[in-house]
Amino acid sequence: PVTAGSIAVPYGHVIGNEKWRGSEIAQRLQGKIRLIFEDGLGLVDFHLPNRTCILYISEADLVAGDEFKRRLVRFRNASSLGGIVIVERTQISDQYFLAVQKLVVLELGMVLLPVANQGEASQLITQLVSFYVREQSKDHNSNPFLRKQCSQLAEPSVFRTVQQIPGVGKTKALLLLQQFGSIHRLCNASLTELELVVGQTVAQQIYNF
Numbered sequence: 001p002v003t004a005g006s007i008a009v010p011y012g013h014v015i016g017n018e019k020w021r022g023s024e025i026a027q028r029l030q031g032k033i034r035l036i037f038e039d040g041l042g043l044v045d046f047h048l049p050n051r052t053c054i055l056y057i058s059e060a061d062l063v064a065g066d067e068f069k070r071r072l073v074r075f076r077n078a079s080s081l082g083g084i085v086i087v088e089r090t091q092i093s094d095q096y097f098l099a100v101q102k103l104v105v106l107e108l109g110m111v112l113l114p115v116a117n118q119g120e121a122s123q124l125i126t127q128l129v130s131f132y133v134r135e136q137s138k139d140h141n142s143n144p145f146l147r148k149q150c151s152q153l154a155e156p157s158v159f160r161t162v163q164q165i166p167g168v169g170k171t172k173a174l175l176l177l178q179q180f181g182s183i184h185r186l187c188n189a190s191l192t193e194l195e196l197v198v199g200q201t202v203a204q205q206i207y208n209f
Helices: 024-029 059-064 067-078 094-107 118-137 144-152 156-162 170-180 183-187 191-198 200-208
Strands: 013-017 034-038 046-048 052-057 082-088 111-115
Touching: 013 024, 013 118, 024 034, 024 118, 046 118, 052 067, 052 118, 059 067, 059 082, 059 094, 067 082, 067 094, 082 094, 082 118, 094 111, 094 183, 111 118, 111 156, 118 156, 156 170, 156 183, 170 183, 170 191, 191 200
Parallel strands: 013 034, 052 082, 082 111
Antiparallel strands: 013 046, 046 052
16 A cells, blocks of 8 residues: 555655665765655555655666556555655666666656666655755745746756667757656647757657657
8 A cells, every 4th residue: 555645744854665774875874864764655665855755776676577557556545645766777687778768757747767776766755855955945936937947847856867868868858848847748749739849859868759
């Protein structure tokens, strides 16, 4: 079950599934953010502030078979929480990556972020938590333009994901998110709509991807 949603996570904290106690990712998070272990997170590995959860797919999970796919689908079906899927993309697991990317991003509408190892994953989690803290401390109400921009780019992970598309750098990722607002709408955009934002060549690359 997904029980994480019933837990309110304070800003600057992360609640980790008990199974990660003693792991490399937990050790690297200690001292950077406040990590609290909880036994009842169900399918979720880490629960962040802002109603966001992380589901971690390791190299071993990818090689072992389809159990991780069932877990992702159960999470998506049972939860209104935002899901970020962190996938270990290594030389061994690379052959499975495109299929996982298609499932997570296109079919389930979740954010996927590849990492090389648990150390890189801990840096990513730290960055996400820091971002939520900064966003919370800003006063958006005084600036309507800033409020509009932040509502579209609320997730740094979404911004990073768009940059994974061939031919798309930071500037084009920003333009695409300002135009379409979400990964889901970007995936469903027509070639003509994409051309208006980034030109014919890059639009074709995005459309094919």
